[in-house]
Amino acid sequence: MDISVVVPLYNEVESLPELTAWISRVMDNNRFSYEVILVDDGSRDGSWDEICNLHAQNPHIKGVKFRRNYGKSAALNTGFEAAQGNVIITMDADLQDSPDEIPELYRRIVEEKFDLISGWKAKRYDPLTKTIPTRLFNAATRSMSGIDNLHDFNCGLKAYRQAVVKNIEVYGEMHRYIPVIAKWAGFTKIGEQIVEHRARKYGTTKFGMSRFINGFLDLLSIFFVGKFGKRPMHFFGSMGVLSFFLGLVMAIWILAEKLIHIAHNEKYRNATDQPLFYLALVAIVVGFQLFLTGFVAELVSRNAPERNSYQIEATV
Missing domain, CATH: 3.90.550.10 (Spore Coat Polysaccharide Biosynthesis Protein SpsA; Chain A)
Known part of the structure; x- marks a missing residue:
């Protein structure tokens, strides 16, 4: 035809x-x-x-x-x-x-x-x-x-x-x-x-x-x-790793600052008193969650068999 x-x-x-x-x-x-x-x-x-x-x-x-x-x-x-x-x-x-x-x-x-x-x-x-x-x-x-x-x-x-x-x-x-x-x-x-x-x-x-x-x-x-669609980990995983890395860098910065103050016998603020601490914590948690999302997305097929299942009443 x-x-x-x-x-x-x-x-x-x-x-x-x-x-x-x-x-x-x-x-x-x-x-x-x-x-x-x-x-x-x-x-x-x-x-x-x-x-x-x-x-x-x-x-x-x-x-x-x-x-x-x-x-x-x-x-x-x-x-x-x-x-x-x-x-x-x-x-x-x-x-x-x-x-x-x-x-x-x-x-x-x-x-x-x-x-x-x-x-x-x-x-x-x-x-x-x-x-x-x-x-x-x-x-x-x-x-x-x-x-x-x-x-x-x-x-x-x-x-x-x-x-x-x-x-x-x-x-x-x-x-x-x-x-x-x-x-x-x-x-x-x-x-x-x-x-x-x-x-x-x-x-x-x-x-x-x-x-x-x-x-x-x-x-x-x-x-x-x-x-x-065929590689969701590339999307979620890359964002997750980036977020986790940024959070880790901020956490290391806070820790290094604290150690420097201790070495010089200087007063320092508690880590939990610094806004940067919470930003680092959020970035690490979000990064971990994004990575897990990418991992789960790799396991779940987006092609559900019922997605294009329609009730056809009649044909001629």
Whole structure:
């Protein structure tokens, strides 16, 4: 199979007929073998009934329904697991992504041998309250990840080589940083393509201002896991050793000062009367705790088997 199109959705019943018809038209015109995987993330507006109707009309359209709303990352991860195409295309269900972009995205993955192509909506129809924070997050992500050639990490329209989606895991709200996850997994040939951003035709956005706070926390999380996930002792242990060493130096300083005063028969303050004593004590204790944290983290696997276990109510 040439292409799998994975579409996560939540309460998008109005746009589904137009979106799937558009995708099918593009596929047929280019003679692609394909499947469209619609992942219903717990919709309550009749989206699943519409998916079942579309499946009955077109067997290329498949559906997965979550029992409740888990989030976009969960929907994408489940779609990736189900995808069988050599190239996987992801897009949003709100018609703001154009299926006409699919042939060029496919060509670049197949002919130019990219691992991942991320869309860049250079001209957007979003308000400034959304675009300005997005630009700040993109700048921070470029700086922390080292992926300097991407302008929009969170664009829903992306293309992947099959090996990429089968070897990464998207959980929590990490869908914003899939290129970073792919890079940490060893897929480094990542490109960008300017794509059309269309105004929303139906419904309203499902994301509020809280996503920007969550996005920053997710960025810190993905940076830590990507850099130290396999060697947490390098992070906690190095900080612990540094803290312990600083505390030890301060303790030695206090002891040496006391011995010098004794040697010269001079009066001296008790060690416990000096603020430096307590700083040294805290630094030694914190250093020891950080070292133990790193040791325990080395023993505990971060890949809990139930982390991406979702209750799927039905499939078609």
